[in-house]
Amino acid sequence: xxxxxxxxxxxxxxxxxxxxxxxxxxxxxxxxxxxxxxxxxxxxxxxxxxxxxxxxxxxxxxxxxxxxxxxxxxxxxxxx
Numbered sequence: 238x239x240x241x242x243x244x245x246x247x248x249x250x251x252x253x254x255x256x257x258x259x260x261x262x263x264x265x266x267x268x269x270x271x272x273x274x275x276x277x278x279x280x281x282x283x284x285x286x287x288x289x290x291x292x293x294x295x296x297x298x299x300x301x302x303x304x305x306x307x308x309x310x311x312x313x314x315x316x317x
Contacts, residue, residue: 244272249284251314263287263315287315 252264265287269280285298285308296312 244270246270249311249314259290261289263289265311265314285311287312289315289317 247267247269249265249267252266254264255262263286265284267282267284269282271278271280283299285296287294287296294312294315294317296308298308302308
């Protein structure tokens with residue numbers, strides 16, 4: 238058995254929603270999982286907040302995105 242094998246996986250998850258003044262906020266985080274030898278590590282990185290305000294939906298990214306389609310894809314993860 239090879240114990241020096243490294244594995245890394247990533248996925249984007251929708252966190253627990255919260256409400257402030259009639260707005261509903263959906264946090265989006267990237268979960269990274271590493272396995273190396275006999276150890277495992279997890280890391281959460283905030284990506285954006287999707288905000289629902291009345292019949293409007295918009296996204297507040299935590300970093301700059303060069304690809305507007307990526308923002309649309311993230312926003313589409315929230316089904317209202």
